[in-house]
Amino acid sequence: MSLRHTVDQENKQQDRQPVALYTPQQVYAIEKMWFDSGNVSYSLMQQAAWQIAHWVNQNIVATAYPKLDEQGRPAVESVALKVCVWVGSGNNGGDGWLVAHYLNQWGAKVSVIEVGQASTADASLARNQALQDGVVVYPFAEGQYKADTTDVDLYIDALFGIGLDRAPANDYAEAIALINEHKRHRSDRLTIVSVDIPSGVLAGTGQVFTGCAVKADFTLCLVARKLGLHIKDAMDYCGQIVDIPLIPTVLNQTPVAWLQYQAAPLIERENNTHKGSFGHALIIGGNQVDGSQGMGGATILSAMTAFATGVGKLTVACHTAFHSSLIGSVSNAMSLDLHNTKAVKALIEQSEVIAIGMGLGRDDLSLRLFQEYLQHAVEQGKDLIIDADGLYHLATLADKDVQLIEQLIAHARLHQVWYTPHSGEAARLLNTEASEVEADRLAAVSSLQRKYQGSWLLKGAGSLVISNEQTYVCAAGNPGMATAGMGDVLSGLAAGLLAQSTLAKSTRSLQQAVMLHAMAGDNLQRIKGAWAVQASDMPQKVGEIFKQQTLA
Numbered sequence: 001m002s003l004r005h006t007v008d009q010e011n012k013q014q015d016r017q018p019v020a021l022y023t024p025q026q027v028y029a030i031e032k033m034w035f036d037s038g039n040v041s042y043s044l045m046q047q048a049a050w051q052i053a054h055w056v057n058q059n060i061v062a063t064a065y066p067k068l069d070e071q072g073r074p075a076v077e078s079v080a081l082k083v084c085v086w087v088g089s090g091n092n093g094g095d096g097w098l099v100a101h102y103l104n105q106w107g108a109k110v111s112v113i114e115v116g117q118a119s120t121a122d123a124s125l126a127r128n129q130a131l132q133d134g135v136v137v138y139p140f141a142e143g144q145y146k147a148d149t150t151d152v153d154l155y156i157d158a159l160f161g162i163g164l165d166r167a168p169a170n171d172y173a174e175a176i177a178l179i180n181e182h183k184r185h186r187s188d189r190l191t192i193v194s195v196d197i198p199s200g201v202l203a204g205t206g207q208v209f210t211g212c213a214v215k216a217d218f219t220l221c222l223v224a225r226k227l228g229l230h231i232k233d234a235m236d237y238c239g240q241i242v243d244i245p246l247i248p249t250v251l252n253q254t255p256v257a258w259l260q261y262q263a264a265p266l267i268e269r270e271n272n273t274h275k276g277s278f279g280h281a282l283i284i285g286g287n288q289v290d291g292s293q294g295m296g297g298a299t300i301l302s303a304m305t306a307f308a309t310g311v312g313k314l315t316v317a318c319h320t321a322f323h324s325s326l327i328g329s330v331s332n333a334m335s336l337d338l339h340n341t342k343a344v345k346a347l348i349e350q351s352e353v354i355a356i357g358m359g360l361g362r363d364d365l366s367l368r369l370f371q372e373y374l375q376h377a378v379e380q381g382k383d384l385i386i387d388a389d390g391l392y393h394l395a396t397l398a399d400k401d402v403q404l405i406e407q408l409i410a411h412a413r414l415h416q417v418w419y420t421p422h423s424g425e426a427a428r429l430l431n432t433e434a435s436e437v438e439a440d441r442l443a444a445v446s447s448l449q450r451k452y453q454g455s456w457l458l459k460g461a462g463s464l465v466i467s468n469e470q471t472y473v474c475a476a477g478n479p480g481m482a483t484a485g486m487g488d489v490l491s492g493l494a495a496g497l498l499a500q501s502t503l504a505k506s507t508r509s510l511q512q513a514v515m516l517h518a519m520a521g522d523n524l525q526r527i528k529g530a531w532a533v534q535a536s537d538m539p540q541k542v543g544e545i546f547k548q549q550t551l552a
């Protein structure tokens with residue numbers, strides 16, 4: 001029997017709108033408020049299960065249509081959908097029991113694999129209801145489920161929802177592995193629907209412990225969108241996310257973040273302008289530390305990208321060893337000797353924006369250059385982007401030059417200061433390990449923003465941005481962008497955007513830079529495929545995205 005999905009591909013129009021994201025604690029608070037106003041908790045489970053069963057009925061059709069007859073009708077009779085529901089001990093399992101009950105009533109052939117015994121009052125009620133129906137139940141530990149899990153159309157994963165708080169182990173880990181293994185063997189015929197969130201994914205952080213989580217085709221998200229569905233590991237487990245709204249409203253909760261699908265529109269340039277109208281950006285980096293080949297390419301990528309954003313003037317302060325290649329690649333850029341501090345400081349005074357750190361080097365001399373240029377930029381009241389080795393040095397200065405750090409923090413309250421670490425750089429700034437940052441990316445980037453002020457990006461799958469007291473998750477971007485030089489491209493893009501005061505203030509923001517960068521990367525990936533995405537191809541795509549986003 002073949003299975004036909006009738007689910008429309010993502011509703012593009014709707015998905016372009018920003019989506020409010022919540023923590024699991026907020027979702028519990030939303031539910032509690034509803035219960036406190038006199039509603040019965042079991043009725044919420046009924047709502048959830050009824051809607052999930054209805055969605056399955058509408059969208060997962062187990063009608064065998066191997067071929068059509070001459071009149072274009074299906075050649076065989078419809079047969080019942082075969083469903084296996086995997087339940088855990090909590091209310092997520094309770095949802096599963098009730099879904100089994102409703103689908104059974106509607107004529108599906110349903111069995112339940114009981115991996116955890118119902119431990120809440122509502123889950124026990126739901127279990128009884130399903131048993132009264134005559135739904136077949138297999139306690140997982142007894143192992144007799146096997147025959148009934150092999151030729152099934154649909155698995156409903158109701159092992160864990162937002163209550164997961166540790167790595168699944170023993171029976172749970174085994175059940176999750178089995179679900180994924182069956183899917184691998186029958187990927188065209190078995191659909192996996194997760195209730196609320198794929199079991200094994202932490203709803204607050206998107207983390208999966210040691211790869212142990214259900215890989216769903218669809219995640220039916222209850223009550224409100226959880227942050228953890230859109231960052232980190234979760235992105236490889238959720239499949240298509242479908243919102244299942246329930247009666248409790250989210251009005252009493254401020255979203256913890258906004259999921260953004262696209263950049264804001266840009267305004268067209270006016271005619272009566274000249275290069276001075278579009279800002280002057282200074283890129284500082286591209287050093288050659290003794291004994292190394294150097295990192296001149298970093299500043300070249302930044303410079304090419306800054307020009308692709310339409311910046312009026314651009315100077316690159318890099319090691320003289322790279323000046324000829326810089327001019328060969330970006331002939332419209334001006335060059336400066338990175339080590340000529342007098343000349344670089346003079347340029348800092350003439351520029352609107354200084355992006356510092358890309359390929360700057362990590363040795364003591366580079367640290368001293370960073371310190372001196374940062375100090376000067378702060379004293380001159382300049383907008384700043386600090387990236388790569390600049391972030392490395394910033395962590396060192398946090399101990400060594402407290403006064404400068406305090407000045408920088410005060411500066412960030414009045415001017416634009418954008419920080420763009422990946423988790424390794426963030427960990428160094430937080431005096432911790434990258435794995436700690438990865439375990440709770442939102443907590444990490446929030447604490448960096450609290451400490452240093454300014455706007456912060458934490459790069460990674462579902463990049464997080466904190467800017468103007470809002471948190472954003474970037475829904476664009478792709479794994480092809482995990483390649484050398486992409487960060488340098490982003491810094492150049494950010495510098496070009498920030499330097500142009502002709503652009504609307506709302507579009508000269510770090511989240512806008514991140515979105516434009518990710519959208520350019522997606523366009524590149526569509527053309528080249530994820531394996532061949534390269535930073536050197538990005539400037540052209542950035543230019544195209546700026547064109548695409550510009551309102552005529």
Ligand SMILES: NC(=O)C1=CN([C@@H]2O[C@H](COP(=O)(O)OP(=O)(O)OC[C@H]3O[C@@H](n4cnc5c(N)ncnc54)[C@H](O)[C@@H]3O)[C@@H](O)[C@H]2O)[C@@H](O)CC1
Pocket residue numbers: 031041042044045048049088089090091092093095119120122159160161162163164165166167168169172195196197222
């Ligand atoms: N009536 C309600 O409160 C409603 C709850 N809903 C569902 O309930 C879910 C939340 O329910 P719960 O708070 O009961 O949480 P879960 O059902 O996600 O599971 C929590 C239970 O699993 C245990 N647990 C956590 N991690 C474990 C691990 N690794 N190994 C073994 N046991 C583990 C916990 O100690 C707890 O007993 C939501 O995701 C949603 O599916 C929805 O139906 C809406 C209504």
